[in-house]
Amino acid sequence: MITPPYLLFLGDAPDPLAAKVAQGIRDWNPEAARGQLRLPGCRADMGLPDLTPAEAVAAGAKTLVIGVANRGGTISAAWKSVLVEALAAGLDLASGLHNLLRDEPELVAAAERHGRALHDVRVPTVAYPIANGKPRTGKRCLAIGTDCSIGKMYTALAMARDMAARNMKASFRATGQTGILITGDGVPLDAVVADFMAGAIEHLTPDNDPDHWDLIEGQGSLFHASYSGVTLALIHGGQPDALILCHEPTRRHMRGLPDYKLPSLEALRDLGLTMARVVNAGVAVVGISVNTAALHEEAALEYLAATEARMGLPTVDPFRQGAGRLIDALPV
Amino acid sequence: MITPPYLLFLGDAPDPLAAKVAQGIRDWNPEAARGQLRLPGCRADMGLPDLTPAEAVAAGAKTLVIGVANRGGTISAAWKSVLVEALAAGLDLASGLHNLLRDEPELVAAAERHGRALHDVRVPTVAYPIANGKPRTGKRCLAIGTDCSIGKMYTALAMARDMAARNMKASFRATGQTGILITGDGVPLDAVVADFMAGAIEHLTPDNDPDHWDLIEGQGSLFHASYSGVTLALIHGGQPDALILCHEPTRRHMRGLPDYKLPSLEALRDLGLTMARVVNAGVAVVGISVNTAALHEEAALEYLAATEARMGLPTVDPFRQGAGRLIDALPV
Numbered sequence: 271m272i273t274p275p276y277l278l279f280l281g282d283a284p285d286p287l288a289a290k291v292a293q294g295i296r297d298w299n300p301e302a303a304r305g306q307l308r309l310p311g312c313r314a315d316m317g318l319p320d321l322t323p324a325e326a327v328a329a330g331a332k333t334l335v336i337g338v339a340n341r342g343g344t345i346s347a348a349w350k351s352v353l354v355e356a357l358a359a360g361l362d363l364a365s366g367l368h369n370l371l372r373d374e375p376e377l378v379a380a381a382e383r384h385g386r387a388l389h390d391v392r393v394p395t396v397a398y399p400i401a402n403g404k405p406r407t408g409k410r411c412l413a414i415g416t417d418c419s420i421g422k423m424y425t426a427l428a429m430a431r432d433m434a435a436r437n438m439k440a441s442f443r444a445t446g447q448t449g450i451l452i453t454g455d456g457v458p459l460d461a462v463v464a465d466f467m468a469g470a471i472e473h474l475t476p477d478n479d480p481d482h483w484d485l486i487e488g489q490g491s492l493f494h495a496s497y498s499g500v501t502l503a504l505i506h507g508g509q510p511d512a513l514i515l516c517h518e519p520t521r522r523h524m525r526g527l528p529d530y531k532l533p534s535l536e537a538l539r540d541l542g543l544t545m546a547r548v549v550n551a552g553v554a555v556v557g558i559s560v561n562t563a564a565l566h567e568e569a570a571l572e573y574l575a576a577t578e579a580r581m582g583l584p585t586v587d588p589f590r591q592g593a594g595r596l597i598d599a600l601p602v
Numbered sequence: 603m604i605t606p607p608y609l610l611f612l613g614d615a616p617d618p619l620a621a622k623v624a625q626g627i628r629d630w631n632p633e634a635a636r637g638q639l640r641l642p643g644c645r646a647d648m649g650l651p652d653l654t655p656a657e658a659v660a661a662g663a664k665t666l667v668i669g670v671a672n673r674g675g676t677i678s679a680a681w682k683s684v685l686v687e688a689l690a691a692g693l694d695l696a697s698g699l700h701n702l703l704r705d706e707p708e709l710v711a712a713a714e715r716h717g718r719a720l721h722d723v724r725v726p727t728v729a730y731p732i733a734n735g736k737p738r739t740g741k742r743c744l745a746i747g748t749d750c751s752i753g754k755m756y757t758a759l760a761m762a763r764d765m766a767a768r769n770m771k772a773s774f775r776a777t778g779q780t781g782i783l784i785t786g787d788g789v790p791l792d793a794v795v796a797d798f799m800a801g802a803i804e805h806l807t808p809d810n811d812p813d814h815w816d817l818i819e820g821q822g823s824l825f826h827a828s829y830s831g832v833t834l835a836l837i838h839g840g841q842p843d844a845l846i847l848c849h850e851p852t853r854r855h856m857r858g859l860p861d862y863k864l865p866s867l868e869a870l871r872d873l874g875l876t877m878a879r880v881v882n883a884g885v886a887v888v889g890i891s892v893n894t895a896a897l898h899e900e901a902a903l904e905y906l907a908a909t910e911a912r913m914g915l916p917t918v919d920p921f922r923q924g925a926g927r928l929i930d931a932l933p934v
Contacts, residue, residue, distance in 0.1 A: 400828050400858075401827050401828040402827075403827035403828065403856075403862060404861070461796065461797070463792075463793055463794070463795060463796070464794050464796060464799050464831065464832045464835070465792040465793070465828075465832070467796050467831050468827060468829070468830070468831060492834075495734075495735035495839075495880065495881050496797075496801065496838075497797065497800070498800070498834050498835065498838050498880070499796065499799045499800060499831035499833075499835030500796045500797070500831060501831075502824075503796070503830065506827045506828075506830050507827075524735075526734075527734070527735045529736070530735060533880075544876075545830075548827065548862075548865075549827050
C-alpha cells in the first residue's frame with residue numbers, strides 16, 4: 271500500500287505522453303496529487319504547484335511517485351540525486367519502471383538511512399494463494415476487450431468515479447502498474463507467477479457488503495495470443511456479476527500482432543459469457559464501452575447508436591458521455 | 603537441459619506412490635534409468651540395479667534425479683549426505699521438489715567444489731519472450747482436459763512413444779516438473795511469470811520439419827477456476843493443429859474445487875476449438891482419451907464405446923488400449 275498524498279515526479283519528460291502515469295493520477299486521484307517536481311527540459315505539466323521534496327513534505331506529501339517513463343531504460347544520475355533528496359526529506363518512493371528502485375544501491379542505502387520505503391509496483395509483494403473458486407459476498411464488474419489497450423482501465427475508473435459521485439459503494443481494483451500508482455494498491459497481474467494469477471484476483475476482490483461493487487481493471491484479451499491466459503485468470507478469479515465489452519472501432523489488427531484481426535463484439539460477448547459462467551452462473555453482459563477518440567463527434571455518435579441497436583446493449587464512450595448508462599445497467 | 607543417463611534417488615519413500623517421479627522416468631524414459639539408490643526403510647523399487655553414486659558413475663550415469671517426494675517439506679540430513687556424495691562422485695543433481703537444491707548451502711558448496719550443476723526444475727531458467735503469435739512449421743498436438751490431473755501427460759507420452767515406434771517424427775514437450783524430469787528438458791509453466799506463459803510455449807515448440815509432431819503436455823483445464831489461465835496460454839502459445847480431449851468418468855467434482863462439476867466433453871470440445879481457432883484456423887479435435895482406471899474392464903469398454911458413438915471421435919484409454927487410434931486420427 272503506497273501512502274498518499276503524492277509528489278508527482280515528472281523528470282525530464284520530453285512530451286506530455288511520457289508523463290502519462292502522472293496524468294492518470296492527476297485525472298483519477300486528484301486529491302492525492304499534492305504537487306509536481308520537474309527537472310530542466312521537462313515538457314509535461316500537470317498544472318500542480320512545483321514543489322521541492324522539502325516543500326512537498328511541508329505540504330503533507332508522503333510519497334514521491336515516478337510519473338514518467340525513463341529514457342533508454344536507465345535511472346539517470348540527475349534522477350537519482352533528486353530521488354535521494356526526496357528520501358532524505360522524508361518521502362517514500364513509488365515506481366512502475368522496468369528498472370527497479372531496489373536494484374539501485376544508492377537508493378537502497380538512502381532509504382535505509384532515512385527509514386523510508388521503496389515501492390516497485392511491477393513486482394508482487396504478496397504471496398498470493400491458489401484460487402479456491404468460492405463465491406464471495408458483494409458484486410464485481412469486469413471490463414473485457416476485443417484487444418489490449420482499448421479502454422478497459424479508463425472504463426473501470428470512470429465507472430468507479432461516477433458511482434462514488436452517486437454515493438454508491440464502489441472500489442476500483444487495480445491490476446496493472448498505472449492503476450496501482452493511481453490508487454496506491456492492487457495486483458501487478460502480468461508479473462504474478464502463473465499458478466497464482468486467479469488467486470491474486472480473489473485476494474484483490476474479497477468479501478464485501480452486498481451492495482458494494484468492485485470495478486476490476488481488465489488486462490489483455492481472451493483473443494490476444496500473447497496475454498489471453500492473464501485475461502482468463504482475471505475472469506475466473508474475479509467471478510464477475512457484470513461484464514462490460516470494450517472496443518476501439520478503428521484498430522486494424524490486434525496490438526503487437528499484425529496478422530491477427532480483432533474479434534467481433536458478438537464473439538467477445540459469447541466467449542466472455544461462456545468463460546465467466548464457469549465461476550458465476552448469474553453473470554450478464556450489461557453494456558459496451560467504445561473508445562471513439564479516433565472518430566469525429568458525429569461519426570462517433572453514429573457508431574455508438576448503430577452498435578447499441580445491433581447488440582441490444584447500452585453503448586457509450588465514457589470519455590465523451592460519462593459512464594452513467596453503464597452504471598444504470600448494473601444489476602441491483 | 604538435464605544430462606542423462608540418470609541414477610534415480612528413491613530416498614526413504616514410504617510407499618511406491620511417493621516415488622512416482624522415478625516411476626515416470628522408469629516407464630517413459632527407461633534408457634535413461636541406469637540405476638536406483640535407496641535409503642534404509644525405502645518401500646519403492648523400480649527393479650533397477652541398486653548403485654552407489656560411484657557405481658552409477660562407473661555405469662555411465664551423469665545425473666542423480668530425485669525421484670521421490672520429501673516428507674514434511676524439508677531435505678533431511680540423511681538425504682543431504684547422499685546428495686553431497688553424489689556431487690563428489692561426479693553427478694549433477696536434478697530435483698522437482700518445492701524446496702530448492704539451490705537454497706541448501708551444503709549442496710551449493712559441494713556443487714561448486716566439484717564443478718557440478720544443480721537443476722531445480724520448478725524454476726524457469728530461460729528468459730522467455732512475449733508470444734508473437736506467428737505460425738511455425740511442423741505440427742503440434744495438445745491434450746486438453748475436463749479437469750486437472752486427468753491423464754493429459756500420460757496421453758502425450760503414450761502418443762510420443764507409439765509414434766516413435768512407428769518411426770514417425772515426434773517429440774514429447776514437457777510443461778510440468780514430472781515431464782521435465784522424464785525427458786530432461788521443458789518449461790515449468792506453472793512457475794512462469796504471467797506475461798511470458800504463451801511465449802514460453804512458443805519457445806518450447808519451435809519451427810520443425812513439416813511432418814514432425816510436438817506432443818505438448820497439457821496443464822490444468824479451461825474449466826478449472828484456479829488454473830484456467832495456464833491452460834489458455836498453452837493453447838495460444840502451442841497453436842495446436844490437433845486437440846485430444848481427456849476425461850475421467852468417475853470424478854465427482856473439479857480437483858480441489860468441491861463445488862464445481864466437471865464440464866461435458868461436448869463443452870470441452872466446443873470451447874477448446876473456439877480458443878484454438880484464435881491462433882490456428884485449421885485446428886481439429888481428433889480424438890478422446892479416457893482414464894478408465896477406476897472402472898472394471900467391461901464397464902470401461904462399454905463407456906469408451908458409448909462415448910465414441912456419442913461424440914463421433916475415436917475414444918480410447920491409452921493405458922488399456924495404447925494410443926494407436928489417436929495417432930491414426932492425426933491429420934497428415
